[in-house]
Structures are given as structure tokens and as C-alpha cells.
Amino acid sequence: MDQMAVKIRAKDLNLFYGDFHALQDIQFSVPEKAITALIGPSGCGKSTLLRCFNRMNDLVENCRITGSIRIDGQEVVDDRTDLIALRKKVGMVFQRPNVFDLSIYNNLLFGLRIHRMVSGKDRILATIRWGLEQVGLWDELKDRLNQNARTLTLEQQQRLCIARVVILRPEVILLDEPCSALDPIATMRIEELLRELKRDYTIVIVTHNMQQAARVSDYTGFMYLGRLIEFGTTSQVFTNPRDRLTENYISGQFG
Amino acid sequence: MRRAITERIIETCIRLSGLVVILFVVLVFLFLLKDAVLLFGHYPLGQFLLGTKWLPISEPPSFGIIPLLIGSLYVTAGAIVLCVPVGVISAMFIAEVAPGPLKGILKSLVEILASIPSVVLGFIGLVWLGPFLKDLLGLRTGQCGLTGSLLLAFMALPTIISISEDALASVPKAFKEAAYGLGATRWQTLWRICLPAASSGIIAAVMLGIGRVIGETMVVMMVTGNSPVIPRSITQALRTLTATIASEMGEAVSGSEHYYALFAVGLVLFISTFLINLVADAFLRRARQ
Ligand SMILES: Nc1ncnc2c1ncn2[C@@H]1O[C@H](COP(=O)(O)OP(=O)(O)OP(=O)(O)O)[C@@H](O)[C@H]1O
């Protein structure tokens, strides 16, 4: 644990939804180019914590954050943060595949356009191809890029959502229960994809599914009632938890 | 058993009401057609459709519909050009930009706008807007196509705004989250994601607005100068199809050529709105795919 390079470091992080204290004194370090899983019972604040890293909580009214989150040493909890650059660098994949009601091509083009990343038809197509290859969709979809993305299977849609993020060359990818709408086989395949992606990206995944956390992650954080109770390598947290709460949760005594 | 019978009755009622609607449309058409064809016994169809003079009470009379068609076209096109962008942009503002309390106020204002009787608007046009435009643009008369267009645009706005706003508000939140998550600004999200996703609803809103504009009679009769000559620009006095029927029906002797000519005008109006609706439907269907 000590030798790992830290990508994101949260310090004294507190978050309030109005009067509700949703995150309490979070101290959390996300290792670089690894998969970190956040587990914990429903409502403990996993999504909330994840959404702090790309400041998606800004969309929620009455949401107030104190403390510090540094990504590559740069402060994120700061009014002067460039949200556009931040969200390009820290991409997010949501629980339900949320592809736009547009063609596959245009779903991928959207991000390239808003960040003015590439121009020219050939270079755009090459980039889109690269993005689809990253998520193993190119061969399936190369002949129907103009088809509406909402006609794809849920697994394909979720892969497309990942491609939409990857194509922007982020450094961090946040995934909030990315498999909860998928069947077990699709889930396995997405997990495989995540293992491939961790060579190039820092990945944080929220999951309800402890087996998934155990299968896919290198590090695991356990949250309970707005606090980060325990954090360590996945094997340590699952086989030798330091905290009683963690142990009870992992052994399935509550959830 | 009881339930099966109730189901049956309900189903029959629904079928019947559907049939009634169709029946009405067909009956209106036949009714117009019956009287309109009587004109063409005396007066050639070609001269009616292509004639450039509408002189119903001169001797011999002339029933050329072109001046009225062009009048309608000017006023309607002017209104559409004005109300579509304003309406859609207002809807975008209300749906996505306005903060909570302002949003509520704007929505009820739009509803109030919708309930202003057209004769009141005509009155405003007559005593205020017309003279104002006359001075502003240095026109010969304020009672012209432009005044009509402005008022009609105003009348179509509530329809366009409220239906477009509904369409925009029902764009799934997940789309917006996805866009913001990718680093899009509010404007980019609105323009590239919400607008296309709401497009079929917005097109429907625009079409309904246009329907209102084409069918409107009172306002155009009051403010467009009521002169059935081919206008050379929108700032001249003119007369629309609708206004012609409304203003001449009273004086036309029942059973006369003039009387039948007005029915023929009505038929043309009916067919044009029918065609516009067909086009609108085609658009909607394409947008849905
Ligand atoms: N927009 C909001 N306004 C007020 N309270 C909120 C809001 N979003 C979440 N909460 C509350 O904050 C707490 C943490 O929510 P969060 O969604 O982060 O939990 P979670 O761990 O992701 O749960 P789940 O596993 O069900 O997704 C919950 O008690 C929730 O009710």
C-alpha cells in the first residue's frame, strides 16, 4: 500500500445535502492505474463520494462540500476549478446506460466536438474506431455507425458509454454500478474490459456486488453511513478486515 | 361475463368516437364541395385558381383567388418566421435556464397569453400596433400584412412555447447527466442533446402553432387592411382567405355566384390546411424514427 502512486487524494472531505451530512471526514487515496472499488450498504454515500471527484454534485441544489480533493496535486474543491477540463480528465459511467438518442457515431462525436479534439472526417472516424476498439465494439458495429444507439443491447450501450468516456483520453474513469442493469454474462465481459483498461487508466468503481469488487478490484474501500470505514488492498479487506463493521458486511450480516 | 360486456361497450364507444371524427371531416369536405362545384358551372376553375383579380360585385364579376392566397401566404409566412424562433427559444429558456420561481411565473404568463380573445388583440393592433408600425417604418398605412403577422405570431406563441417546453422538460435527466459528465456546458447540452431529443415534440408544437395562425380570421380581418389586391410586400394592405369569407358572407346573396365562390375559397382553405397537416405528420413520423 505504501509504495503505490496516488492519483486522487481526499482530505477531511465533508458533504452536506442541505442539513443532511452525507459524507463525514473522508480521508481517501485512490492509487494510480489500478481499480479501486467502493462498497457498502445502500445509502452510505458511495455514489456521492464518486460524484465528488468530477464535481457532478454541483448539479444538486443545496449541496455543499468542504475539505480537499486533489487530483495529481491539483485542488478540485475550488470555485476556480475548470469543470470542463476536470470532467474531460475524470470521466464517468452511470448506473443505467445513458447513451444519447443519437446515432452511435454522434454519441462518440459529441465529446470530441465539445472539447474540439479532432477535426476532419477521416481523423474523426479513426478516433471513433479507436474508441470502439478499446471497448471491443468496433467489429460488431463498424457497419452500422449511423444506427440509433438506443437500439443496441444494454451491454453494448454500456460499452458505448465507456467508449464515449475513453475517447476523450481521460486519466480517471469513475463507474457507478455499471453492471447493475446487465445480465451475469455481460457483467463478466464488462469486468474483463475494466481489467484491460486499468493499464492506462485509474478506475474507481462503485458496486453493490461484493463478488464483483473481489473479482475486479485491486483496492477496496468500505463505506458506512457517510464514513469511509476501511480502505486497503482488496485481498486484505476481504480476507483480513481490520474493522468489525467491515467484517460483518463482507460476511453478509447486513447489506 | 359482466366484465366482458363492459369491455365490449367501452371498445365500441371508442371505435364510434373515432368514426365520428372521420365522419365530421368527410362531411365538412362534402358540404364545402357541394356548394363550391356550383360555382364552376358558371365560372371556369382555371380562372378561379389562377385569376389575379378578386372583384365579386363588379360587372362582370371576377373571382381570382390569387390575391387572397398570396395575402394568406404573406401573413402566415411572416407570422411563422417571427413566432417559431422566439417560441422555441422562450421554451428553452423556461425549461432549462430560468430559476425555479421565475419558471413558474413565466409558465402562468404564457397560459394567460393563450387566453386573450383574438378580438382584443385585433383591437390592440388597430389602435396601437398599426399606427406604431406606420410611424416606425414610414408606411402608407399601418393596416398591413406585417401588423397581422405580428399579432398572429403573438397568438401562436403560447401554443409553441408550452408544448415545446413540455417536450424539453421530458427529455430524460440521464441525457443531461451524461452530457455534463463528459464536460459539456449547459448551452452545449441544451443545443446538441436536449433539442434533438425533444425535436418531434417541438415540431408538433410548431405545427399546432401554424395551424392556429392559418385558421385565424378575426385578427387579420381587423388589422390587415381588408384589400383583396396582390400585395407587393408584407407592408401593404392585403386580405387573407379567411378574412374574405368572413367579411363577404353577410353581403353575398344566397345561391348567387358570389355565394358559391366563397364556398370555393373555403374549400381551398380546407385543402391547404389538410395538406399542411399531412406534411406535419410526415415530419413527425420521420423525427420519431
Ligand atoms: N440529491 C440529494 N439530496 C438529498 N439527499 C441525497 C441526495 N442524493 C443522495 N442523498 C442522500 O445521501 C445519502 C447517500 O446517497 P448515495 O446515493 O451516495 O448512496 P449510495 O451509497 O450510492 O447508495 P446506493 O447503493 O443505493 O446507490 C443517502 O442517504 C441519500 O438519501
Ligand SMILES: [Mg+2]
Ligand atoms: Mg449509488
